[in-house]
Amino acid sequence: MHRDTVAEVSIGAIRDNVARIKRALPARVKLMAVVKADGYGHGAAVAAAAAERAGADLLAVAYLDEALQLRAKGTLLPILILTPIHPAEVMFALEHDLMITVASADWFRRMAPYRHSSCRKKLKVHVKADTGLGRIGLRTREEWDELAPWLSAEDVEVDGFYTHFATASREDTRFLRQQADTFLAMKTWVAESGIAVRHYHCAGSAAALRFPELAMDMVRIGAAMFGFYPEELVRDVSLRPALSLRSRLIQVKLLRRGECLGYDNSYVAEEDQWIGTVPIGYADGWSQSLRHSEMLVNGIRVQVVGKICMDQLMVRLPGRCEPGDEVVLIGRQGEERITFKELAACVGSVPQEISTGLSERVERIYTE
Numbered sequence: 001m002h003r004d005t006v007a008e009v010s011i012g013a014i015r016d017n018v019a020r021i022k023r024a025l026p027a028r029v030k031l032m033a034v035v036k037a038d039g040y041g042h043g044a045a046v047a048a049a050a051a052e053r054a055g056a057d058l059l060a061v062a063y064l065d066e067a068l069q070l071r072a073k074g075t076l077l078p079i080l081i082l083t084p085i086h087p088a089e090v091m092f093a094l095e096h097d098l099m100i101t102v103a104s105a106d107w108f109r110r111m112a113p114y115r116h117s118s119c120r121k122k123l124k125v126h127v128k129a130d131t132g133l134g135r136i137g138l139r140t141r142e143e144w145d146e147l148a149p150w151l152s153a154e155d156v157e158v159d160g161f162y163t164h165f166a167t168a169s170r171e172d173t174r175f176l177r178q179q180a181d182t183f184l185a186m187k188t189w190v191a192e193s194g195i196a197v198r199h200y201h202c203a204g205s206a207a208a209l210r211f212p213e214l215a216m217d218m219v220r221i222g223a224a225m226f227g228f229y230p231e232e233l234v235r236d237v238s239l240r241p242a243l244s245l246r247s248r249l250i251q252v253k254l255l256r257r258g259e260c261l262g263y264d265n266s267y268v269a270e271e272d273q274w275i276g277t278v279p280i281g282y283a284d285g286w287s288q289s290l291r292h293s294e295m296l297v298n299g300i301r302v303q304v305v306g307k308i309c310m311d312q313l314m315v316r317l318p319g320r321c322e323p324g325d326e327v328v329l330i331g332r333q334g335e336e337r338i339t340f341k342e343l344a345a346c347v348g349s350v351p352q353e354i355s356t357g358l359s360e361r362v363e364r365i366y367t368e
């Protein structure tokens with residue numbers, strides 16, 4: 001690639017993070033590495049391989065296509081698809097040995113005509129329970145009782161029963177505790193119906209790191225393997241971000257007092273000042289909502305000025321700089337550091353919205 005803007009991904013950081021998370025949990029707890037959305041923007045296959053080397057036991061993705069892409073790249077670990085697949089596509093799961101998420105008897109009813117009777121493989125499922133996130137999952141005893149007979153069929157294997165927390169990164173743990181209690185109550189439904197479940201799991205990154213006692217048989221780790229976690233609430237584990245984003249000034253100019261720049265004259269100079277142009281824009285995922293973010297030039301924080309364009313943006317420089325000078329948008333330069341967290345705060349979101357937002361046009365380069 002021929003661009004100055006690159007995302008550098010440290011494979012070693014992902015490995016270290018996974019290894020540290022594993023060490024923080026009881027030894028019998030399995031680690032499922034969640035590499036959906038192209039490994040949170042880091043590259044799914046690379047992240048999966050790094051996690052596997054560091055001891056991950058299984059993988060998870062959001063969609064069937066993501067699972068098929070991993071299989072096409074030769075990934076052999078078990079893979080769970082977290083979003084229910086279309087019933088008509090069940091053969092893909094069977095052929096590629098993918099575990100699927102189910103939440104209703106209705107799914108099985110609609111799937112039945114599509115399952116080839118000649119296929120001898122067992123369909124491996126994880127049942128999803130909704131304990132308060134309100135996204136996917138069964139909620140009532142009736143729904144469970146309707147689903148259970150489908151699960152006890154010869155050709156179905158229940159590899160997991162799981163739920164997902166809504167407030168695991170919040171300091172206030174009341175809702176999380178309530179969800180955990182609901183989940184434990186649902187476990188008794190499973191026991192009462194005599195269905196064997198291999199893994200119970202409920203914790204994503206934040207819950208697993210904050211409450212190892214909620215790890216049960218398995219944890220589903222996405223954010224934390226890339227270094228995203230509520231640091232202020234997790235004392236015993238220290239993780240580091242795996243991705244940094246760098247570019248270079250491609251033009252430097254003096255803007256005179258009263259002159260303006262940017263689309264719609266979005267910035268007017270109140271005094272003479274040096275301006276640099278950086279080759280990254282909203283088509284790279286550096287959205288307009290990052291307009292008030294900062295980046296680093298020569299170890300100093302600089303501000304974006306004017307509207308962010310599709311392919312470039314402008315920054316106000318601390319003084320005269322040279323075209324070619326390095327710009328750090330995420331990561332360290334000298335003593336300063338731009339964190340995912342501060343960028344996420346700019347857009348009112350979480351770090352992974354920044355990393356997954358980086359478009360394909362931003363080349364990922366990998367270091368050990």
Ligand SMILES: *Cc1c(COP(=O)(O)O)cnc(C)c1O
Pocket residue numbers: 034036082164203204205206220221222223224
């Ligand atoms: C994305 C996802 C995870 C991973 O969550 P992190 O907070 O990124 O670790 C776990 N479980 C489910 C159901 C998910 O959708």
